[in-house]
Amino acid sequence: MPLPVLPGVNKAPVDRIPVTLLTGFLGGGKTTLLNHWVHQPEMAGVAVLINEFGEIGIDHHLVDTVNDQMLLLESGCLCCSISGDLVAALKTLFARSARREIAPITRVVIETTGLADPVPVLYTLMEDPFVRARYVCDAVVTVISATHGLTQLRDFTEARRQVVMADRLLLSKCDQATTPELERLENELRTFNPHATQVRVRHGIADPGVLTGAGIYGKTDRPLSLGSWFGIEEEAGAVGEGRYLKHARAPRQRGVPVLHTQRVSSFVVTFEQAVPWYGFSVVMGQILRQHAAGLLRVKGLLRLQGEPRPQVIQCVQDLAYPPVHLTAWPTDSPFEDGRGRLVFIVRELEQAHIDAIRTALAHLPGDRAALRASATDWTLPTRCWLSRRVSVTAPDAVGHDAWVIQPRRFRAANSPNSRV
Numbered sequence: 134m135p136l137p138v139l140p141g142v143n144k145a146p147v148d149r150i151p152v153t154l155l156t157g158f159l160g161g162g163k164t165t166l167l168n169h170w171v172h173q174p175e176m177a178g179v180a181v182l183i184n185e186f187g188e189i190g191i192d193h194h195l196v197d198t199v200n201d202q203m204l205l206l207e208s209g210c211l212c213c214s215i216s217g218d219l220v221a222a223l224k225t226l227f228a229r230s231a232r233r234e235i236a237p238i239t240r241v242v243i244e245t246t247g248l249a250d251p252v253p254v255l256y257t258l259m260e261d262p263f264v265r266a267r268y269v270c271d272a273v274v275t276v277i278s279a280t281h282g283l284t285q286l287r288d289f290t291e292a293r294r295q296v297v298m299a300d301r302l303l304l305s306k307c308d309q310a311t312t313p314e315l316e317r318l319e320n321e322l323r324t325f326n327p328h329a330t331q332v333r334v335r336h337g338i339a340d341p342g343v344l345t346g347a348g349i350y351g352k353t354d355r356p357l358s359l360g361s362w363f364g365i366e367e368e369a370g371a372v373g374e375g376r377y378l379k380h381a382r383a384p385r386q387r388g389v390p391v392l393h394t395q396r397v398s399s400f401v402v403t404f405e406q407a408v409p410w411y412g413f414s415v416v417m418g419q420i421l422r423q424h425a426a427g428l429l430r431v432k433g434l435l436r437l438q439g440e441p442r443p444q445v446i447q448c449v450q451d452l453a454y455p456p457v458h459l460t461a462w463p464t465d466s467p468f469e470d471g472r473g474r475l476v477f478i479v480r481e482l483e484q485a486h487i488d489a490i491r492t493a494l495a496h497l498p499g500d501r502a503a504l505r506a507s508a509t510d511w512t513l514p515t516r517c518w519l520s521r522r523v524s525v526t527a528p529d530a531v532g533h534d535a536w537v538i539q540p541r542r543f544r545a546a547n548s549p550n551s552r553v
């Protein structure tokens with residue numbers, strides 16, 4: 134069943150495969166939305182490419198029931214290091230579909246890293262002759278957090294570029310914001326991008342129709358030249374979509390990689406043994422509180438003492454999200470060794486602080502001592518973890534036909550499916 138098209142928006146051209154770029158700043162809620170969408174019948178035939186920043190990836194473990202017969206993206210950020218890999222992935226996808234080795238593809242959704250600039254990804258889609266003739270960018274959908282969106286817009290060029298380039302803005306986490314907060318964010322977003330439709334989202338539940346047919350990219354049946362769209366209007370300061378780029382700063386020259394906000398980096402903490410949950414929660418709370426300004430995102434999978442199921446850890450800046458269990462420990466790299474790992478994405482965090490975080494996590498107190506120590510600590514950001522009401526995702530319970538294409542590094546090298 135094709136994806137529904139929202140009233141009043143154009144359908145994508147039928148002769149090329151529509152591509153939706155799903156972007157949005159770190160921790161905004163992209164994976165949560167995808168996890169909802171892949172269960173929808175309208176997503177049959179939709180291929181999903183996930184791209185992550187950091188040494189190891191977590192997101193693909195959090196998207197339910199993946200058909201991982203395809204495995205196309207290298208590690209690294211799509212917008213600066215692996216655009217060639219994206220082209221190769223799209224070519225292979227098309228060829229396999231044409232040879233009927235896989236079911237016909239009705240759409241491709243590319244989830245970019247939270248730090249990705251959409252412009253070079255759009256360049257990639259529109260400038261390669263093979264890709265351009267077979268795929269069309271149908272929409273740029275940007276997820277922006279109702280809780281952190283305003284500060285991210287203020288602090289990060291990447292966040293502004295993602296908003297400026299959007300055809301649709303999905304305001305996530307609306308359940309956590311008040312009406313005045315939401316209205317302030319909506320007004321701010323309008324100053325950056327007055328033409329993008331804004332959609333309020335709670336708990337990642339949004340009609341998959343928001344992925345379709347939104348953009349100027351799909352309104353014509355001939356391949357578009359991004360060069361003119363991005364360049365001329367901006368230089369002239371003319372009205373039209375090009376003016377948005379004044380907010381986002383000038384686009385880079387084609388082929389010249391631009392690094393993310395220089396001060397952003399990532400590191401991984403690996404746990405040799407199962408961890409005590411309360412001991413971990415208290416130490417992690419202290420870390421979040423102490424380094425609130427420097428921590429952009431923490432996510433990972435942990436093995437807990439006395440608990441066979443992996444625990445998903447999710448923090449955005451100093452906010453800790455309710456814990457979730459996966460039903461089974463992943464069997465693919467790097468988690469097949471059974472060790473828990475946390476990915477930290479940080480900004481301007483000195484090496485001494487990184488070392489202190491590593492040391493604190495390597496010396497977790499036991500549960501009893503941790504609970505005693507935290508009993509009167511009402512400002513601990515991880516307080517919600519201490520009550521430990523953990524929901525379980527049940528990936529195997531639901532069937533669907535969307536594909537999630539995982540970065541190659543997550544597969545065993547000798548797997549028969551590790552290449553397409």
Ligand SMILES: Nc1nc2c(ncn2[C@@H]2O[C@H](COP(=O)(O)OP(=O)(O)OP(=O)(O)O)[C@@H](O)[C@H]2O)c(=O)[nH]1
Pocket residue numbers: 157158159160161162163164165166192246247248305306307308309334335336337430432447448449454455
């Ligand atoms: N309460 C609430 N939590 C949400 C909502 N959307 C996402 N979250 C939580 O926010 C955290 C981060 O969400 P993700 O979907 O992983 O965010 P992401 O954009 O994929 O993150 P990156 O891939 O790191 O950029 C998770 O703990 C989600 O459960 C929402 O609408 N409401």
